[in-house]
Amino acid sequence: MTEAPVVLLVICAAPPAAQVAELAEQLRSNGWDVYSVMTEAAGAWVDTESLERATGHPVKREPRGPQEPKSLPRADAVVVAPATFNTINQWAAGTNNTAALGILNEALGAGIPVIASPYAKAVLAAHPAFGRSIELLAGAGVRFTATDALRPAVPDGPFQWEAVLDLLTTHDRD
Numbered sequence: 106m107t108e109a110p111v112v113l114l115v116i117c118a119a120p121p122a123a124q125v126a127e128l129a130e131q132l133r134s135n136g137w138d139v140y141s142v143m144t145e146a147a148g149a150w151v152d153t154e155s156l157e158r159a160t161g162h163p164v165k166r167e168p169r170g171p172q173e174p175k176s177l178p179r180a181d182a183v184v185v186a187p188a189t190f191n192t193i194n195q196w197a198a199g200t201n202n203t204a205a206l207g208i209l210n211e212a213l214g215a216g217i218p219v220i221a222s223p224y225a226k227a228v229l230a231a232h233p234a235f236g237r238s239i240e241l242l243a244g245a246g247v248r249f250t251a252t253d254a255l256r257p258a259v260p261d262g263p264f265q266w267e268a269v270l271d272l273l274t275t276h277d278r279d
Contacts, residue, residue, distance in 0.1 A: 108138070109136055109137060109138040110136070110137055110138065110181035110182065111137070111138045111140065111178050111179065111180050111181050111182075112132055112137040112138070112139055112140075112180060112181065112182045112183065112184055112273070113140050113141075113142060113177060113180040113182075113183045113184070113208055113212075114128065114129060114132065114139055114140065114141045114142070114160075114183075114184050114186070115141075115142050115143070115144075115183060115184065115185040115186075115188075115192075115205050115208055115209060116141060116142070116143040116144065116147045116151060116156075116186070116187070116205075117143075117144050117146070117147055117185070117187050117188055117189040117191070117192045117205070117224075118144055118146035118147040118148075118149065118150050118189060119150070119187040119189050119224040119225075120150070120187075120224070120264075121186065121187040121224055121255045121264040122143070122147050122150035122151050122187060123150050123151070123152070124263065124264050125141075125151060125156060125186070125187075126152060126155040126156045126158070126159040127159075127263065127264070127266060128184075128186060128264075128266045128269065128270075129141065129156060129159035129160045130159045131266055131270055132184070132270070132273075133159065133160070133161075135270065135273075135274070137182075138178075139159070139160040139161075139162070140160065140162050140165070140177050140178070140180075141156055141160055141162070141164045141165065142164070142165040142166075142177070142204050142205050142208050143164055143165075143166055143205065144189075144192060144203060144205045145166065145203065146191075148166065151164070163176075165177060165204055166204060167203075167204055168203065168204045168207055169204075177208075180208075180212065180217050181217070181218075182217065182218045182219070182220065182273060183208065183209065183212045183217055183218070183219045183220070184219075184220045184221075184222075184269055184273060185209065185219065185220070185221040185222065186220075186221070186222040186224075186255065186266070186269050187222060187223070187224035187255055188221040188222055188223045188224065189223075189224060189225060190223075190225040190226075190229040190230070190232070190235055192205065192206070192209075193221070193223060193225075193235065193238045193239060193242070194234050194235065194238045196209045196210065196238070196242065197237070197238035197239075197241045197242050198238075213242075213245050213246070213247070216246070218246075218248070219246065219247045219248070220247075220248050220249075220250075220269055220272045220273050221242070221247050221248070221249050221250070222249070222250040222254055222255050222268060222269050223235075223239065223249060223250070223252040224252070224255055224256075225252060230252050248272050250268040250269060250272060251268070254268035254269075255268065255269075
């Protein structure tokens with residue numbers, strides 16, 4: 106019996122975070138063992154109980170202390186959804202002061218496949234730092250969905266997780 110591949114799901118503070126348990130369920134139904142890590146700000150958006158039920162694991166919020174053992178297994182892939190303006194720019198700058206950024210920075214250094222789905226207002230997406238950050242991260246191997254890929258097809262509709270799943274599946278076959 107082979108173990109399911111591990112995906113670390115990094116969640117940032119944006120509207121799709123309120124429904125991220127749906128993405129976790131879809132990842133699990135596609136054969137992934139899902140562990141979630143969220144930014145501090147995402148805590149206001151995420152239904153932690155639903156996410157923990159969907160993944161079967163506790164949600165990680167803070168970096169581990171010096172005496173604490175590692176609580177996450179080695180990842181086969183990392184998904185960042187939604188990936189906010191703030192997180193993308195800090196990640197590209199190499200900032201490493203949160204559990205989420207630590208996971209993202211280590212994944213790049215370890216060569217672990219990373220899929221990111223940016224979610225930013227048009228005025229923030231137009232900021233020059235955002236484009237440079239995406240370009241830098243893409244050059245390091247991060248695969249991005251379109252910035253508006255998660256947006257619902259109809260007002261108040263479900264978020265479009267398929268863009269993330271498609272990239273992850275495509276990457277699996279590469």
